[in-house]
Amino acid sequence: MLLSYYFAGLNERIGKIKERMAVAQEEEKTKLYHTVLQLRQISDKVVEEWLNFEEQLVEVQRMFESMGGEPFDALELQSVDEETEDVQEIYLPYPLAAQFRRGQGYFMLSMYREAVESFNQVIEEAPDVAVARLYLAFGFLMSGRLDMAYRQFRLLTETCEHAFIRAASYNALGCISALENNAEQGLLWFEHALAMFPDLTDATYNQALTLYQLRRYKEAAEACASLLEKEKDDVEALLLASASHAKSKHTEEACELLGRAEAIARQAKHRKRIACAYEQLGRFMDAARCYRELLPDYRNDASVWHGLGWSLWQNGQADKALSCLKCALTLAPEQPDYACSYAWVLLCEGECGRAGRIFERIARKYNQPLAWAGMVEALLKQQRISEAQALIDGLLAAEVSHVRTLGHYLQGRILLLQGKREEALPHFSASHAAGGIRESGLYAGLLHYTDGAYEEAYERWKEWMPAP
Secondary structure (H helix, E strand, O other): OHHHHHHHHHHHHHHHHHHHHOOOOHHHHHHHHHHHHHHHHHHHHHHHHHHHHHHHHHHHHHHHHHOOOOOEEEEEEEEEOOOOEEEEEEEEEHHHHHHHHHHHHHHHOOOHHHHHHHHHHHHHHOOOOHHHHHHHHHHHHHOOOHHHHHHHHHHHHHHOOOHHHHHHHHHHHHHHHHHOOOHHHHHHHHHHHHHHOOOOHHHHHHHHHHHHHOOOHHHHHHHHHHHHHHOOOOHHHHHHHHHHHHHOOOHHHHHHHHHHHHHHOOOHHHHHHHHHHHHHOOOHHHHHHHHHHHOOOOOOOHHHHHHHHHHHHHOOOHHHHHHHHHHHHHHOOOOHHHHHHHHHHHHHOOOHHHHHHHHHHHHHHHOOHHHHHHHHHHHHHOOOHHHHHHHHHHHHOOOOHHHHHHHHHHHHHHHHHOOOHHHHHHHHHHHHHHOOOOHHHHHHHHHHHHOOOHHHHHHHHHHHOOOO
């Protein structure tokens, strides 16, 4: 439907504005706000035209009503089970049917407050129309009124006989539980939804996503596999399945699923996620290729330039990487992560002094832990041990736990450089136990191994080993 494509384009423009707001300077923010005002004018015009159309439609319906015959309109609710097509018709008086369709229109236009008002009126006069109550519940959910949404969905699960509506309500209850940080309860609701209507793919996806968030990656991958048997071209399911396999260290399966997603992905948000996923899997050549393919349409997106630059550097193309990272910084000069990436490349290319100055500026301005770590590394490369130790002492004394974790890792590094292996091990162990820096496990394992403690070394290293 052309209208759907039109709104998809508008939503994509809004998405780009959201991405830019976090890093935009004042001048660019002003331009973005003007764009928002233009989109507001478009939205107001669409609503105005639609309301005019709706008034004309109601008028024509009333003309038919005045000509005699049954003054009712039939609304169809259709669902498909495994063997038969079940069509349920709901008959409403014309004025009430017009109110129902008005609510549907508001809902399609994402005007949820107005949709709730319309469906409330329908429910007041026809409380047994389950599909109207379902719209009402989703209107509450989409407008953030979770308590009201919960009541309506719960009522539907207890009173409605239509399998699809009950399943959709259970699925929504699961989403509400997840939003309220009650993931285990959410899983129970999703199970109810699938028991009621096994082909409800939304419930299967939400179940897989919740399992992933609970770090139950194997179960998440299995749920995604079940979904992909029915929806083999579902990009979101492919990406979630790939991420689940990646977390389980099944790299080949993760890459195969990413390849399938890449072959069918058309939306920019999906293609960016695919590029990031390749990057996280260490497939930097594939990541760089994906980022390059985004550039014709996203030349003003700093995150794309940054992703391309980092991937090129990891792939051994430092000169091209620095050029791309400069583009990212030009577009987002106040983004500390991009500046740190640029400085890390400089540091690894031997420009310690220049990298150190950038790290220091970022560390002082943003209190960025990665920048403090960069300063320490730059000082160590210049053999300025005492200055590096002073910075590490500050990190170890920090109130924030992840900063102290970084301090332990760097303290272990400096002690190891000084040949103090026994003193270094507790720091690497503390950093590894906190879970913040995986490299701590590598160093701790190495020290255990050289001491002949092979079982302890394996425990440190097993997270780096591919799954069997």
